[in-house]
Amino acid sequence: MCGIVGVVSHSPVNQLLYDALLLLQHRGQDAAGIATNHANGFSMHKANGLVRDVFRTRNMRSLPGNTGLGQVRYPTAGSSSSEEEAQPFYVNAPFGIILAHNGNLTNAEQLKVEMFKNDRRHLNTDSDTEVLVNVFAHELQQATTGYSLDPAAVFKAVAMVHKRVRGSYAVVAQIAGYGLLGFRDPYGIRPMCLGFNETDKGSEYMLASESVALEGLGFRFLRDVMPGEAIFIDNDGKLYNQQCADNPTLNPCAFEFVYLARPDSVIDGASVYASRLKMGEYLAEKVRREIASGEIDVVMPIPDSSRPAAMELALKLNLDYREGFIKNRYIGRTFIMPGQGLRKKSVRQKLNAIGSEFKGKSVLLVDDSIVRGTTSREIVQMAREAGAKRVIFASAAPPVKFPNVYGIDMPTRDELIAYGRTDEEVCREITADALVYQDVEDLKRSISDINPALRNFEASCFDGNYITGDISRDYLDRIEFARKNPKPALEDAVRSQLNLNLARVD
Numbered sequence: 001m002c003g004i005v006g007v008v009s010h011s012p013v014n015q016l017l018y019d020a021l022l023l024l025q026h027r028g029q030d031a032a033g034i035a036t037n038h039a040n041g042f043s044m045h046k047a048n049g050l051v052r053d054v055f056r057t058r059n060m061r062s063l064p065g066n067t068g069l070g071q072v073r074y075p076t077a078g079s080s081s082s083e084e085e086a087q088p089f090y091v092n093a094p095f096g097i098i099l100a101h102n103g104n105l106t107n108a109e110q111l112k113v114e115m116f117k118n119d120r121r122h123l124n125t126d127s128d129t130e131v132l133v134n135v136f137a138h139e140l141q142q143a144t145t146g147y148s149l150d151p152a153a154v155f156k157a158v159a160m161v162h163k164r165v166r167g168s169y170a171v172v173a174q175i176a177g178y179g180l181l182g183f184r185d186p187y188g189i190r191p192m193c194l195g196f197n198e199t200d201k202g203s204e205y206m207l208a209s210e211s212v213a214l215e216g217l218g219f220r221f222l223r224d225v226m227p228g229e230a231i232f233i234d235n236d237g238k239l240y241n242q243q244c245a246d247n248p249t250l251n252p253c254a255f256e257f258v259y260l261a262r263p264d265s266v267i268d269g270a271s272v273y274a275s276r277l278k279m280g281e282y283l284a285e286k287v288r289r290e291i292a293s294g295e296i297d298v299v300m301p302i303p304d305s306s307r308p309a310a311m312e313l314a315l316k317l318n319l320d321y322r323e324g325f326i327k328n329r330y331i332g333r334t335f336i337m338p339g340q341g342l343r344k345k346s347v348r349q350k351l352n353a354i355g356s357e358f359k360g361k362s363v364l365l366v367d368d369s370i371v372r373g374t375t376s377r378e379i380v381q382m383a384r385e386a387g388a389k390r391v392i393f394a395s396a397a398p399p400v401k402f403p404n405v406y407g408i409d410m411p412t413r414d415e416l417i418a419y420g421r422t423d424e425e426v427c428r429e430i431t432a433d434a435l436v437y438q439d440v441e442d443l444k445r446s447i448s449d450i451n452p453a454l455r456n457f458e459a460s461c462f463d464g465n466y467i468t469g470d471i472s473r474d475y476l477d478r479i480e481f482a483r484k485n486p487k488p489a490l491e492d493a494v495r496s497q498l499n500l501n502l503a504r505v506d
């Protein structure tokens, strides 16, 4: 998952995009980028780091223009955290195109070959986003004749992208001198919504991953972009839209509701906060069935993401709710950090226990999910060190047993604590006295209860069902192998090639 945003306005958009990226920072902490379009073309600045570190005043000054887009990145399977892969990406033919993407292409390797052999396009990084911008550019070239462009040609190109590309993709792109494009994959896996703002100078539009970016910047939420749909807003602020996929179906990612999205966002008509409360309600019923009454003295959330679920669970079980762990607000989200070492160290730096809340008590710790077990292992220990008599753990999400290939960085089975383990074995691994997991159906119900129109979900990490239909065992083995055997950094590869050539000359 990454955060993407695009704006068409009548005034400079650099500050608006910066502020939108700050509101989407929870979706990606590795890199950030902004590109704007003006009379002389595009200006772009992107680098590794948090939004506040990537953009200095001088960078902001160098981003003029009334339309633009931005991205905060969290790298996924197949790609690396290298600076070259920070987004957005630029291509210069058939028009100047800048593109940013949230999601993960599952046929990127095959497309790379097609790019080289058939489309005659050079790719310079391992990023699937670079593949995507080149597929779109190639299809736009096929759809246009001459120098001018109309929305029909843009939609034709998006329709071809849907035919060639597999996986998940919510995309914002800019075509120099023409306008802003947004589209969502035909399964509607990753979120994207459209907002509107009326100003003295005319209407402004914003496309963003989450409604929080619209609301926080004074835009009115208009609607979600539909799966397969493309929206094109020209530089004068005129909006065009078209369904570009043959059989679109809506299958939002369940993990967005569990963890990825901000609770104050509404995704595909379901409030993330209300869904998390429901998760707490269903989890409470399961705790009631599995843990004898009187065995829990107090319920505690693992801040931040589990708070609504833990609160509702305590309410339903008529138990005290206490904040026993305090979070250092200057440390980012640990799950989306690169590298297990960094994640592990950050848990203790991030969370600290208030001893008096634990002494002699039997505590029920509630987290939104247990993925690698980094957080839960540390937290159970910390609760014991703080004097807890008994530590029971509950997860508002079901066991994460399968890799994710649609934009969440969980590519290898071995790193998932619940892979190949029973619930009892996971309980032993995290050294808890008891462990209660949400059921998969109850997780889905927690979201459908809020918006009954949502019946199907992308929930592969919980149920192993890969809805795009192209994920074979062999594919999972390959991405797992790639993760365990990373390619040398580009620099090393170039150096070794150089040495090889020099050796040949000798």
Ligand SMILES: O=P(O)(O)OC[C@H]1O[C@H](OP(=O)(O)OP(=O)(O)O)[C@H](O)[C@@H]1O
Residues within 6 Å of the ligand: 259, 302, 303, 304, 305, 306, 332, 333, 334, 335, 336, 367, 368, 369, 370, 371, 372, 373, 374, 375, 376
């Ligand atoms: O089992 P793990 O691999 O540790 O992953 C799960 C944990 O990671 C996330 O927290 P994170 O610190 O990223 O963010 P938060 O502050 O939003 O809860 C999530 O909320 C769980 O606490």
Ligand SMILES: NC(=O)CC[C@H](N)C(=O)O
Residues within 6 Å of the ligand: 001, 002, 073, 074, 075, 076, 079, 085, 087, 101, 102, 103, 104, 105, 127, 128, 129, 407, 408
């Ligand atoms: N998490 C994401 O959405 C990542 C987008 C893209 N696959 C990248 O690695 O940059």
Ligand SMILES: [Mg+2]
Residues within 6 Å of the ligand: 302, 303, 304, 305, 306, 367, 368, 375
């Ligand atoms: Mg957490």
